[in-house]
Amino acid sequence: MIRIEIDEDRCVGCLECVDVCPTGVIINKNNKPFVENAERCIGCLSCSYVCRADAIKHEGIHVEEKIVKNVYIEEKVERFV
């Protein structure tokens, strides 16, 4: 079961997640994104990819590791404060 949380303090209301969601889990409610039926989520992570404020968090998702990984860059990125 996937749970999606949207941090309202961070959300800037651009609604790009609503446009990009392929299964219509995130809907537009009073110009704010709203998670309606999270069980339809297929875990494509498009919404968190497109979110400019990094406000969308997924829990209980089956794929967490990235498949393609540039080790050199990943190691360096971890050190940026």
Add this chain to the structure above:
Amino acid sequence: MKIGIVKLASCSGCQIALLDTHEKLLEIADKVVYAPLIKDARELPDCDVVLVEGAVRTEHELEVLKRARERAKKLVAFGSCSALGGISGMGSIHKPEKLIEDIYGRDLDYKLLDFAYPIDRFVEVDYYLPGCPPTPELISKFIDGILNGRVERHDYPVCAECGRLVVHTKIDNIKKTELPDPKVCLLSQGYVCLGSVTRGGCRAICTKAGVPCRGCRGPTDKVMVMPCKDYLTELHDRIERIAGFDVKFNDVASIYAFVFTSDMMDKLVSRIKEVIRKGRRGGRA
């Protein structure tokens, strides 16, 4: 705990930002053993933490940097110049001989490296603290973190702290001079604001004051890791979706201003190489 500060090609702004940390400064000042601007000391002793400020532009600076790495347990790239190239890196657009000739009016017997490199090109870096300069709050938090051995990371973009709300509108072209609306997102008003691709943690001081973000903290984790993401492609897509017009960026150089020589942004989609090639051929970057 000993802290040393080494200065390479930079403006000393980051050291001044360190002096701006108010009451935290009293705590830090005791620990600083070597800093050209603050402390009277000839040689860099063995330190626990060495903050390196500035990019590597000359051979002398390269030697200084290597010595700093030997003497330091933890080496920190302090400020955007040492972490990503920063303002010093912008000099790489032109040929070194041209730079010397423009400034001194004649040829000097002084050798510059071909580019102004960030320090991770030559030595291993333990932490990067980008920012131009990093805000005093960031610095005091970072030094606290390094004392406790637990450094807090900021992997969210500036938008998360900004608080301006996006409005979907239609605009014809990029704005530069007019005063922006204080509550609406700068991108949807037609300003080129780099907030959505830039690492946060600065509390969005620029955008809150109505100045578009210049991207001084460098790219976020997402932009660094994804090979197809870049400043230009991301900004182009976002402006097209929000403000509804196809942007033609005229001065690409000002968008890449802080990441010119960083190998983190050395991607196929980025146009940094093209800008440098044009500038070195004598054209307008």
